Amino acid sequence: MRPLFDFLVKMLILSVILWGVILWKSAEYGIELNSVFIAWILIAANALVGYLLFEYAFEKSQAEYTRIVFGGLALRLFVIMACVAIVIVQRLVAINDFVLSFFAFYCIYLILEILGYQKKNKQKKKVA
Numbered sequence: 001m002r003p004l005f006d007f008l009v010k011m012l013i014l015s016v017i018l019w020g021v022i023l024w025k026s027a028e029y030g031i032e033l034n035s036v037f038i039a040w041i042l043i044a045a046n047a048l049v050g051y052l053l054f055e056y057a058f059e060k061s062q063a064e065y066t067r068i069v070f071g072g073l074a075l076r077l078f079v080i081m082a083c084v085a086i087v088i089v090q091r092l093v094a095i096n097d098f099v100l101s102f103f104a105f106y107c108i109y110l111i112l113e114i115l116g117y118q119k120k121n122k123q124k125k126k127v128a
Contacts, residue, residue, distance in 0.1 A: 003123060007051050007116040014112060015044065018105075035093035036101040042083055043105040046076055047113045054117055058124075 022036055050072065057068035084102070087093055 003116065003120040004051070004055055006119065007112075008048075010112060010116070011044065011047065011109075014108065015040070018108070022101075032094040032097045035095075035097035038087060038093055039098050039102040040105055042080060043102065043109050046080055046106075047109040049076060050113050051116050054120070058120060 018040075022031065022033070025031070026033055026036075053068055053072040057065045057072075060068065087098065088095060
C-alpha cells in the first residue's frame with residue numbers, strides 16, 4: 001500500500017505546483033481556466049487509473065499482467081480519445097488552451113506514472 005500512497009502524494013504535490021503556476025500566469029496570458037481544468041481532470045484520472053491497474057496486475061502472472069496493463073492502456077486511450085472528441089465537438093472549451101494543456105499534462109503525468117512503476121519495481125527487488 002505504501003507505493004500507492006507515495007504515488008498519490010506525489011500526484012497531489014505536482015497538481016498543486018502546476019495549478020499554482022497556471023493561476024499565477026493565467027491573467028497574463030489570458031488562459032481560460034475551464035479548458036485547462038477539463039484537460040487536467042482527464043489526464044489526472046487517466047494517470048490514476050493507469051497506476052491502479054499496474055498495482056492490481058503487479059502480483060499476477062506474466063500473461064495476466066500483460067493483459068491487464070496493456071489492455072488497460074488501450075482502453076484508457078479509447079476513453080480519453082472519446083472524451084476529447086466530445087469536449088471538442090460540443091465546444092465546451094477554448095480549443096487552443098485545452099489542447100496545449102492536455103498535451104502538457106499528459107507528458108508530465110506520464111512521467112509521474114512511469115516513476116511510480118519504477119519505484120514499485122525497486123521495492124519488489126529489495127524484498128526478493
